[in-house]
Amino acid sequence: MVELLAPAGSREALIAAVESGANAVYMAGTQFGARAYANNFDEDGLKEAIRFAHLRDVLINITVNTIVDDEEIPALKEYLLFLREAGADAILVQDLGVAKIAREIVPDMPLHASTQMTVHSLEGVLALQELGFTRVVLSRELSLKEIAHICANCNVEIEVFMHGALCVCYSGQCLMSSMIGGRSGNRGRCAQPCRLPYTLVDEAGNDVLGDKAGSYLLSPRDLNTIDVIPDLIKAGVASLKIEGRMKRPEYVATVVGTYRQAIDQYLTSQIYEVDMSARDNLAQIFNRDFTTAYLVNRPGKAMMSDRRPNNRGLLIGRVTAYDWDKRLVTVKLSGRLALGDQVDFWVKVGGRVTATINDMSNVKGQKLTEAASGDTVRFAIPAAVRDHDRVFKVYDAQLMEQAKEKYASGAPVRRIPITAEVKAAIGKPLTVVLRDNAGHVGHGKTEFIGEAAKKRPLSDEVIRKQVDRLGTSVYELTELQAEISGEVMVPMSEINEARRQAVEELDAQRLAHYPLRVAEPVPFKAEAFAGKLSQPKLMVAVDNLEKMRAAIEGGADGILFGGESYEHEALTVMDYEKAWHLAKKANVRLDFNLPRIMRDDFQPFFEKILTAARNFPPAAVHVHNIAQIALVKRLTDFAIHADYSLISYNKSTLAFLKDYGVASATLSPELKWQQMEALAKESDLPLSAIVHGRLELMVSEYCVTGSFLGNVGEGACSHPCTKGRYALKDRKEALFPLRMDQFCHMHVLNSKTLSMLPHAMKFKGAGIKTLQIEAKAMKPAEITAITRAYLQAMKLPAQLDEAQEDALKRQEGMDITRGHYFRGVQ
Template identity: 45%
Template sequence: MNHQPELLAPAGSWEALVAAVQNGADAVYLGGKMFNARQSASNFDQEELARAVEYAHIRGVKIYVTVNILLANHELEEAMGFLHFLHNIGVDAAILQDLGLAKLAREVIPELSIHSSTQMTVHNLPGVQLMQETGFDRIVLAREMELEEIAIIKGETGADLEAFVHGALCICYSGQCLMSSMIGGRSGNRGKCAQPCRLQYQLVDQRGKTLVPADIGEYLLSPRDINTSAHINKLVAAGINSFKIEGRMKRPEYVATVIRTYRNLIDRALAEGQSFKVQEDEARDLAQIFNRDFSPGYFLGNPGKELMSFKRPNNRGIRLGRVKGYNRQTKLVEVMLEEPLRIGDGIEVWVTEGGRSGIEVNSILLKGKQIDFAPAGSLVGLAIPGKIKPGDRVFKTNDASLMELARETYSSARETKKLPLHFHIRARVGEPLYMKVADDTGLTVEGYSEEVGQEAQKRPITEEFLREQLDRLGNTPFSLGGLKADLEGKVMVPMREINELRRKVLAELEQKRLRGRKKPGVAQHLAERRIRGALKELEMDRASNYSEPLLSVNVTDLTSLEAAVSYGADMVYFGGESYRSKGLITEQDIKAGAEFCQKNGASLVLSSSRIMNDQQLSKFIGLLNQVRDFPLAGVLVGNLGLLKILRDFTDKPVVADFSLNVFNSATLHYLKALGVSRATLSPELTMKQVQELARTSPLPLEVLVQGAVPMMTSKYCPVGSILGGLAPGKKCGGPCHKQKCGLKDRMGLVFPLEVDQNCHMHLFNAKDLCMIEDVFTLAQVSGVLRIEAKKEDHGYVAKAVNHYRQALARFKYGHKDDYKDREAKEDLEELSNSGLTKGHFFRGVV
């Protein structure tokens, strides 16, 4: 073992914070009332944040505050003020998602440590390097990374790396999910995800035929929880610095149980080395407190269908036993217990008919007697409603004893976690009692009693007496670690004096511990001056406005490229991302496409995937080398790692894709400094926000105006996992080749699905974005209007490009024609099976 990893706990409430600290967390991450990705948690107001820092720091625990959402321009000033506040109260780090806020944070409050959120989708070596250059002190990796990849990155960069090791898993790469946002207006990038991935879906083909047998389950996007308890040694060996537990929305009992268990596991793993194993009671506690079944996530490779909880999206508890029958005399269901059961436990029966039947146990009958507790192996009678049948499985979803144990750690005034102190006591007749205390960090405090020692008539002070008294540290966070007693003669000091001196010394030690953790604050007037200066700079560097906007199209086949150019596209994105339903794009296809564009007065920009591990990045750079002499007009970049590479690799223009989450002017400035020549705005912005950004943008802007917006990119593929048989030790059979599929929801909407050349699944909105009626408005503020048509055929592309070309021609000559716009919209609506949407242009997520 080469290092001691940090155990990082979640806290969505004060009780959860106390539970985390008292059960052994080294650090806690939590959110304020604003700007954090768990808006549904209780969270902490400013007074509570300051109190939380004091509470944690006295006990040697760090506090990280999440400021991990995308920010609109009008929020930047307040967000920077919040970062200033966090620094001044002594927060150990802020966790950020927004690239623009990170840029400003380094300028405005460089004294504050910042961590890059998993929402930044950092998933390759150059991405980590870029975040280091940007000023991040820690990088929270994408959950999809494998241990081998992490170890290489650690070796190459020495970066402080954090990874989620237990808890809920997002099915999409964090920061790349628009599903909740596009369906219901609740954006994951704004902390309001409604978790539509936990709902029921059917995998269907192009004709709407269901492809998945009913017995597999309907929760096709609902993953199991991560549980790496059995692999702690491997995680440490990979170089992960911080083991992060997911769960800011979870109850404090969950936090207490999981942190207590992982604290014991980590300590034992470091001590035992290769002989380390998870004990049965530890595994049971982790499963009992909450599970959707478990998997190690992607750490050991892509688990395929073993990643998923197809049959239920919520807590399943642990198996309690099976129904044996129904006792007509007692009118109770008879259950053979495989685990203990007591009054107050929660149970659920997976009934053959009707789904689930759950109750809190308030009566247990064993051999005709009412009891409070039944051991495993008992046949008990329980009052369970519903159509219960023999053979039905019974699960314990709530263990009253486990909950009580957890609750005691955060509800009791007595502290569970104690910091050992070393006392030095000197007592002499005629002198004040001297007390010196030292903590494990080397801090010391000393003091003297008010009264002097007296000659003892009966019971002089002894070392045993002092040890007994000093060990009564009660509700303090300290314990007696050692005692040096320097006693001369038969001396006596009143007990009240000893207790009062101990109280004063410990109070001073607490303050000293706080002062030792706190960095020098930044004066309010200085912070405000820095903030004003940074915001003013954002307005000084403006790009020239384009009077004649261009029309771009994103395609994945050569025929569609030719259709786009033939019907008037100025620019085509093509070549670096293929969909298996259409076949892989070759170097010859790129050459033919580039020459066709050049011949017809259009330009070709090489597209790329938004998710690329280091091997895939290397392959893409190889492709770029092969086609660099073709007439290419640039590269479309959708991830931070590729952005870092291209800055030093090519002089071709770089276009930032919408997956980089451009939400404010500061992000535009950040991208310009990295060599980006044009930026595609986030599809979550409103028309008003687009207009505001355009007025001060240092870069030409691009906006999506037509097509099925990609809502999700995932390393998990339902087609390969369910139909292709992908699982640990089993390769995918490749059913995605030449086949188009979709996910149908409970309302009958079908969300198209494609699989790219790297086996990433892309899920698209059921409704097509269509802004044909608003071309006049957008053309005034955006240099490029884009049609997203990667999954479409040449017929769709031809019709869409033709309508937008005509709308832009009308704009050029100032001829607004509402009738033609409506006519075009009706024609475009025929291309979408589920109708059209204007996305967030007129509703937004802020």
């Protein structure tokens, strides 16, 4: 049985999810959840929510899926212990340090790997399976074929998203919100810069799309898999997940109820048909238009909501006339419209006009409460519109009222059927036995001993009336067997108390099955790197031999070679071998880089490189996710360096990496200076810090140039990225360069260059072994110059005089940023 997993950002949304048919619900407490701006649940609220769900055979998974600061670890430990005591069924984590702590203090709590872990290959799933994770949430960029392959070859549960908002970036790899606005998506505070307007420009700054596209070039449509539910189930997915912890309860009720009906229909009959009303309900409750993302194909611009980043509503008609004097519009309907609904007019000039339908008539002036497709109606609107303007219903009063019924009545909607046996006799207590379909039994009896009735003896009707008073309990009486011996009298209050006792015991039996627990927790294996690894003072990351030569000429004593090519060139085994010979001749350390995203179809190519590299071994291999650590360990005995994509943000993560066989690590660029300094003092791993370069803000399966200029989604891409450079320009005229790698992933680079040149001399004293320059986006001459500048700056005293400081600032230029070194993140 596939699980239908629903979001809940409030108690009302929880009730809506459960009453609409969810098998499980995911939610967060007031801290450590990736949706910090949802209402979320305090401790009492979580306890109540877990009891509410468990009584109804619904599981509760708690999101603890943010990156954690060292100062938060004591609170995290208390929280994890609380979650175990409260009865949570699983915790969902992103931070490997959080996973390590959870395994140590709540070892039997099931661990789910969040999509924020960027797990997009079988290798990654198997690595987490070996670590004892019970479920993995896959990246949303995978196809049905890839999902099926993973499900067929692992023993953990696989969870995939099936409905809701999409991130344009691989989840867990986005720095855009933090770098632009100081609010980190990895810390649960994403400001959604992807929903803002951008212009695609060429090297000369010219808009290359014009009116061929809208302004919201990074804003995806919403995921909707209603048509591929059978395919997801056949693929072997254990859990189908709805996104939406920021959504209102009516949204949760509508989406859960629609998918519940669709899943049940397929599982029951193996015949699958989705009626138009179900589709309309999904669109009406919220949509940015819909897509199946990458499940079926690579959709290109058809995946994007580039004209509008927010709710579109449901198209229900077009304007046929407008009365300028009375401000009355006439609309020919293609869908239902009723009083209380709200509509948006998409006007040709000025954006949109919004109106609530408080009064409506037909063309003859007769008042209407509702109208159907094909009708022509008139109503008032606050601003002018024109003929043929489209009309979208963005709020459906009737649908919202139906959805509210799922959570607002105060009484359960989906009740559990029970049977009752009641026995009453003179000289004996009255007994009540309640049974559910799962074999649970609840008993109750009166303290009062039955007496001979003087006026009104007990009857079946009286007993049914009292036993059936189940009120706001979850039960529904379907059958009653009453055995009354003689004309007996028992006070109504006593019968009510016996019923209450039976319900309480029945509750306790139903709750006894929960929470879920791991029978034999798997300890994280300790396999610390045993070799020695010299640490370069200055390492430069490059993607071709020309840039490598430039870095060597500048004096770099460490080169990080390969991975993604910003020049869209396929790096071969020969390229890595040539880099090795070049490094050996120059007597510099050489590390090999892997790409941040390595799908199953690309992995064999890098397996070939790693295997061949036994003949030209690097000092270390830089990895970007758990899958790559496992891959390098499986194929080689090379030292492993955890690059910044693995998000080393706290000492627990560094301890995990060390135990897992990692030899060194690059700290997260979201850390501020004081945090880096504190980590360096305690870390057993040699640490690096990125000090210069255009940081990657996003890595995406979606390519804006390929989608809008290169025919992606309609045919073979013409690779416009090889014919020129492009950038995204935001509302403030900032330019974010785009680089497309050899795997057609799009990398969005920061508009400003990170520079710590005036502070380069301070890192050694802070305990940072290696400074890392991200030079893949630089030209060779620039690489040589900046490398020399850092080497010279590192030799200067920690306290610079005014002349030295001014000289360094002139070298780094004006268009720079200090990143988070001195401002941190929320």
